[in-house]
Structure formats: C-alpha cells, structure tokens
Amino acid sequence: MRIDVAFTPADLAGGEVAGRTVFVIDVLRASTTICAALAHGARGIIPVPSIEEAMRLAQTLDRREVLLAGERHATRIEGFDLGNSPLEMTEAVVHGKTIVMTTTNGTRALQATTGAAAVYLAGGVNLRAAGARAREALDRQGDMLVLCAGREGHFGLDDAYAAGRLILAALAGRRSRRGMNDSALVALDLARRYGPRWLQPLTASRAGQDLVDLGFREDIVYAAQEDHLPVLVQFLDRRLSLVSASLAGANL
C-alpha cells in the first residue's frame, strides 16, 4: 500500500503524479465552492490560472450559459459574476451554467495533476463520496495521492487536516501506517487530533483567519459541514464535473 500526501504543489516530486489516482484538496475555499456549484446544478467548472484567460475563455462561450467566478486574496475579481464563496453558488444562480473559475491556490493544484490516471476534488462537504472513491483506489491499486493546494505555495493546516480525514475515510478502519509518506503520517495525526470537528482546524488556519478578517466567516462554517453535499467531483479534460449518479452509485 502506498499513500502519499503533498502539502503543496511544490512539495510534489517530479513524476510523482504519473498514472496515479489523485485527490486535490483546497478546503478554503475552492473545493467547497466547486462542490456547492455542482451540487446545485452547474454543468461544469473550468478552472484557469489567470484573470485574462478566464475572460478570453468566456468570450469563446455562449455568454448566457457562462458565469465568471474567482478571487484574488479572497476578494471577488472586478467585473466577474461571482467570487469564490460557496454561499454564492445557489441553484437560482448556477443551475445549467458553465462556470469559468480562477482561484489563487486551487487552480494551481489542479494544473499540477497533469499525467494522473484520475483526479478528484475533495473537501469536507463531500468527504464521504471522495473517501469512498479513495477506498476503492486503495483496494484496486493499493495507491492514492492527496495533493493539498496550500496557501500561496505554503503549508496550510486546513488542507493538511482534510487530507488526514480523507485518508481515514479511505482506510475504513485499517490501522496500518506502513507505506505512508511523512506528510501522510502527519495528516493522519491531525485528523485524529481534531476528530470530525472541522471548524477547529479551519478557524485556526491562516486561510481561515484571513477569511474571518475579510468577513467570510460563514464560508468557513459552510466548509466545516462534513458530508453536507453527496457529490463526487472529477477533473477530466480540464473540466470539473460530477461523476454521474449511476456511475457514482457503481463506484460507491
């Protein structure tokens, strides 16, 4: 069995992603916001690295079907339809839409998965669905990789804790710690230390403190709702979308 965690995209060794099942985590807030959007009927999310690319891509699509979403330093980008708050992703707003999204850390992490066999998005709100897929990866290939987005390229407590919760879910009671890299061992320690009390590590993290300072405390509360959204989200062909219900059913 091999379970690796990378605390930031920079923490990935060259080639470490190739052929593996990867779970990308950016709890505050991209993972949470994307799960919310897809759970509420968005057709898909296209993550892009820059504001310019978001604008350019939006122009090539039918403007009535597209929403521009994104943040820089947690604040909505000027001229965009949406920021990066899960609370904005209501059914009334996102249903049937394709969302072009640029976020600071989440997009960067997704881009680092080039070459992976399969990529899923994980957070607290969809922990059970992602955890079931991770358990399947462990059962079938004996392998999984968790890639934390981190914060501006640095270690983030929020994502590290979430990585631990995901591994716990994937282990499904197995207690062996063999085959885990050092980061996975620490993530697991964090998951055990805080238990299912997401609000505690999320609020303690620098990302969480920044959100509180900017008036987004409710986003943290939303992100802390374990299993609030029963969605399995895959990243395929540069697009995030739901694994369809029947397929997800087969997987879960």
Place this chain on the structure above:
Amino acid sequence: MRIDVAFTPADLAGGEVAGRTVFVIDVLRASTTICAALAHGARGIIPVPSIEEAMRLAQTLDRREVLLAGERHATRIEGFDLGNSPLEMTEAVVHGKTIVMTTTNGTRALQATTGAAAVYLAGGVNLRAAGARAREALDRQGDMLVLCAGREGHFGLDDAYAAGRLILAALAGRRSRRGMNDSALVALDLARRYGPRWLQPLTASRAGQDLVDLGFREDIVYAAQEDHLPVLVQFLDRRLSLVSASLAGANL
C-alpha cells in the same frame, strides 16, 4: 509574538528570513552530527553545497587540520575522511580540526538563511541549549523562525517534530498559539503527540527508515537522546561553531 516554521527551504516566503533569529533543524543527521563534532572539540564546521567545493576548499586549508565529511543519499562520499554519522565524531578524530562538510539537506537549509540576524543549529541532542536561545529571542524580539531541512526538498516528520519540541522549549509554559503560522501549529501538535519520545517519530520518518535500511540505526538512537550535548551552535560567516562557554552562559 510571531513564531514561524518552514517545513523545507522551499517553504520559505521571499524575504521571510531577513533580520530574524533562525533555527535550522536537520535532526537526521546534520544537526546531530555537527553538535557531536563541536562538543568533541572540532574547531568549526564549514558547510558547502557540493563535493567539488568541499575538495577545493580543503585544498586551500592546512590538510593536517582539516577533515572532509559528507554524504550523498546517507552514504559517505568516496575519498572523504568522514561520512555524516554522529558516531564518527569522536574526540580522537575531530579534536582541533576544522571540518569541511557537505550534506544533502542540511547545507541547503543553512544557505537559505542569508540575511538573517542570527542563525543557530538545533536538534534533539542540544534541545535545551537551542531552546534557551529561542526563548530569549521570543522574550527580546517576540519573534523566531524555525527552518526545517526536510528530505530532498520535501516535508520530513523528523524535523517537523523537532521544530515542535524547540517551540515548546521556547514557550517555556506559555500556552498561547496566537501568532504562529500553520506549520508552527502542526509542529507543536506533533511535539505534544509524541512527547519527549524522539525515537518514535524519528524511526517512523522516511529519513529514519532510510537510515535503518542502510545500517545506521544507531545514529537514530544517538539523535534521539534529548539534551545529550549541552552545546549552542551558531552559523556565522559561513561557519558553524560553538557559542563560547562564557557567552553561552550569559545567554542561557
């Protein structure tokens, strides 16, 4: 109060080192080996990044007074006098010598401290001495930075745990977690989880496992001896040396 930990040199933000008191940690094994060498009478250690530079530097010095030490992937470099094992650093071998040393991770971390106000080396064997200096930094400047060497540029459990032990020593009973970055919070969690049982996280770490595989288990046991060596080691003018007893007395 500000307490930051960087889990790897790459984890440092630009300019984060400038003007600060920095503690560099590479428990397995540079911190431990350097403390052992200086405690046993070596005059100083000059860390260099490459084998070539070690050879070149040694040629400019009096060969009778110089020892070449270093490892690549935990194994002694061919033609060198010493590897990177603390057990090699006996008084008979190192007393009065200057050691030119190149190690994979420790040297890289030391080089990343350019611009710091003061740089010290910390490990388990000299925890009390380094911790006292860190406490002083907190008392006087309300600030400290711990830089973990990590393992080949990646997160290392051994160094992260040691960083937590150092912070605990520096806090000297203060319980506030405010002003710590996410990595410092996690390091502290690790220190509390394992307590003073160094052998447990050191053995669980990938660096520790590699050493066991290569037959260096005794080095881990040595590194796990908290406060075995009462030495305060500074890095100044590209040279590691003891803070002299009288000065150290004043500091401690």
